[in-house]
Structure formats: structure tokens, C-alpha cells
Amino acid sequence: MNTPLAASYVAALPDLISQARFSTYLSAVGDDPARALALYQWNLQVSSALLVPLHVLEVLLRNAIGAAISNQHGEDWPWSAGFTRSLPDPAGPHYSPKQDLLTVARRHPSTGSVIADLKFVFWERMLTRRHDARLWDKHFLSVFPHAPNTRSIRSLRDALRGDIARIRILRNRVAHHEPIFARALHDDHRIILRAISGRSPVAADWARSISGVDNWLAHRPA
Numbered sequence: 001m002n003t004p005l006a007a008s009y010v011a012a013l014p015d016l017i018s019q020a021r022f023s024t025y026l027s028a029v030g031d032d033p034a035r036a037l038a039l040y041q042w043n044l045q046v047s048s049a050l051l052v053p054l055h056v057l058e059v060l061l062r063n064a065i066g067a068a069i070s071n072q073h074g075e076d077w078p079w080s081a082g083f084t085r086s087l088p089d090p091a092g093p094h095y096s097p098k099q100d101l102l103t104v105a106r107r108h109p110s111t112g113s114v115i116a117d118l119k120f121v122f123w124e125r126m127l128t129r130r131h132d133a134r135l136w137d138k139h140f141l142s143v144f145p146h147a148p149n150t151r152s153i154r155s156l157r158d159a160l161r162g163d164i165a166r167i168r169i170l171r172n173r174v175a176h177h178e179p180i181f182a183r184a185l186h187d188d189h190r191i192i193l194r195a196i197s198g199r200s201p202v203a204a205d206w207a208r209s210i211s212g213v214d215n216w217l218a219h220r221p222a
């Protein structure tokens with residue numbers, strides 16, 4: 001996995017990648033172009049592997065939260081005035097869950113299509129304490145049945161929200177092809193799998209078994 005890179009790669013690729021982007025990797029390895037390209041390649045490969053558990057988490061998370069909302073507001077919750085009123089709607093440049101839902105619900109005829117099109121941050125914001133009394137106190141354990149039962153529901157919800165906030169930053173960096181090599185990726189991976197496990201330990205085991213993340217983390221270039 002750490003096979004030396006061909007000299008032609010080292011000569012040609014940094015300029016094609018762009019010096020501005022490549023400089024981050026050069027700085028991390030003492031300005032050695034061969035080592036920097038090896039780190040860039042590894043960053044690309046571990047990012048690709050992480051897409052598997054990130055995919056599983058995002059699909060399971062939005063379906064779980066969607067199920068909780070359905071339990072409270074009915075299957076047609078994207079068009080429920082009661083649910084829409086419960087969402088924050090900050091002014092200005094800040095993200096608005098209410099406006100996101102209204103925009104997406106106008107585009108799609110079905111709840112499933114709305115769930116698939118809402119931004120990841122929408123699901124993160126659904127895990128704030130704002131929704132405890134009207135949603136999570138009653139429905140958290142029904143949709144996250146494998147969350148640790150030694151803690152209060154509000155503590156579990158808050159811990160999951162913290163995990164999802166961290167994961168969202170990683171997800172966005174991976175999606176935009178940014179460096180992630182300086183992150184504590186072992187911890188990131190553990191947190192992703194923990195978040196999946198609250199919904200389904202079987203799904204977490206599956207995601208880990210097919211992703212190859214552990215293998216890439218064990219073979220980071222020296």
C-alpha cells in the first residue's frame with residue numbers, strides 16, 4: 001500500500017493538483033514532493049473509504065429522524081403546519097431549517113423524496129434541545145433503540161447531536177476534497193460507527209466490514 005510513487009507522478013501531478021492545494025501537504029512533510037504526493041494520495045484514499053460509513057450514517061440518521069417526526073406529526077409531516085411552525089427560522093445568512101423544508105417540500109410530491117433532499121444540517125438541527133419536549137422525550141428510544149440505556153434521553157440526544165456536528169464537518173471536508181489527514185481520523189471513524197450503532201449495531205458492523213477504513217488508517221505513509 002505504501003509503494004513508492006513513480007518519478008513521473010511526482011514531477012507532473014503537483015502542478016496539476018495546484019501549488020496552492022499541494023502546499024498543505026508539502027508543509028506537513030518538510031517540503032519533500034514525493035512524500036507530499038504520497039500523503040495526498042493517502043488522503044484521497046482514506047476519504048474515499050470514509051464515504052461508505054458516512055453514507056450509511058446519513059441514510060440511517062435521516063430515516064430515523066423522519067420516522068420520529070412521522071410518529072408525532074403523521075406521514076405527511078413535510079406539509080404539516082404544526083411541524084413547520086416548530087422549526088427555527090433565523091434571519092439573514094444563517095441556515096434556516098424552516099425555509100429548507102418549505103423549499104424542498106415544494107419540489108417533491110412524497111415524504112421519502114423530501115427526506116432524501118433535505119440538507120444534512122437539517123437533521124443535525126433536529127437533534128437540538130428545542131425539540132425535546134415535543135419530539136425526543138417520547139420518540140428518541142423508538143428510533144435509536146440501541147442507544148445506551150444508562151443515561152437520560154436528553155443526555156443521549158445531546159451526545160448524538162455533538163457526534164453529528166463533528167461528523168458533518170468531516171463529511172463536508174471529504175465532499176469538497178479537502179485535507180483530512182490532520183484530523184483524529186481513528187476517533188472520527190469510531191464516532192461515525194457509534195452514531196450508526198444507536199440505530200443498528202448490525203449496520204455499524206456492516207459499514208465497518210465493507211469500507212476498508214481500518215486498513216487505510218493502519219497504512220498511513222510514514
